[in-house]
Amino acid sequence: MARSAVCGAAFIVVLLCVLLTTPYVINATITCGQVVTLLTPCIPFGVYGGTVPPECCAGIKGLNDAQNTTEDRRTACSCIQLGAALIPGIDYDRINTLGDRCGSPCPYKVYPSTNCSEVS
Template identity: 55%
Template sequence: MAKFAVGEVAFVGLIACMLVCASPRVDAKITCLQVTNWLTPCISYGVMGGSVPMECCTGIHELNAAYKTIEDIRKACSCVQNGAAMSPGVDYDRINELPGKCSSNFPYRVYPDTDCSKVGFALSEQSSK
């Protein structure tokens, strides 16, 4: 009888482990490499203006779809801010025009003085810095 109880406990443990391992990860984190890959096509517009490349809009849409947490939004904000700072001649007003030109929203605006640790409280607050 003890052998049956041990086997039953092991089986329940196995099922519990399978459920935990199979559950979707909601703590996925956006990386700067991902942000860079999505938004690199936007650099030419941010520096020179002109027409917005379709790949830029695709990247903005993919970035927005990747947000899972406020921390994802804050991380992406920091990545965009740092990337813009390393792009000589970047026009921050142009950068902030991109979501509208791509028929998208962005949960923050990027300027050198944007405090990325405070963005992301609500996606509807995108009009504030």
């Protein structure tokens, strides 16, 4: 296995561990663990571009379907923001196109400056 692939795999494992143990809003029904599971297939597109994997689109749709309340959307936003900040080379403009590319638009955009507590 190439060194970059090993480093990438190790990074994803660390990212999953961090996000799975991150506290989330108690009133939300969605968890950071669910967000990570749904969006992990999108990481290569967020870093390298290219074709959006079908598993990523399935995850985007699943995430949008799971965001039933304002608290769910705020929790998901915070989890995405935290996770994206840990991924070297992530292109926020690119990841914010995923909803439209997958036919399941996201109700908010996530950037480092996004205030997820204002997501409605």
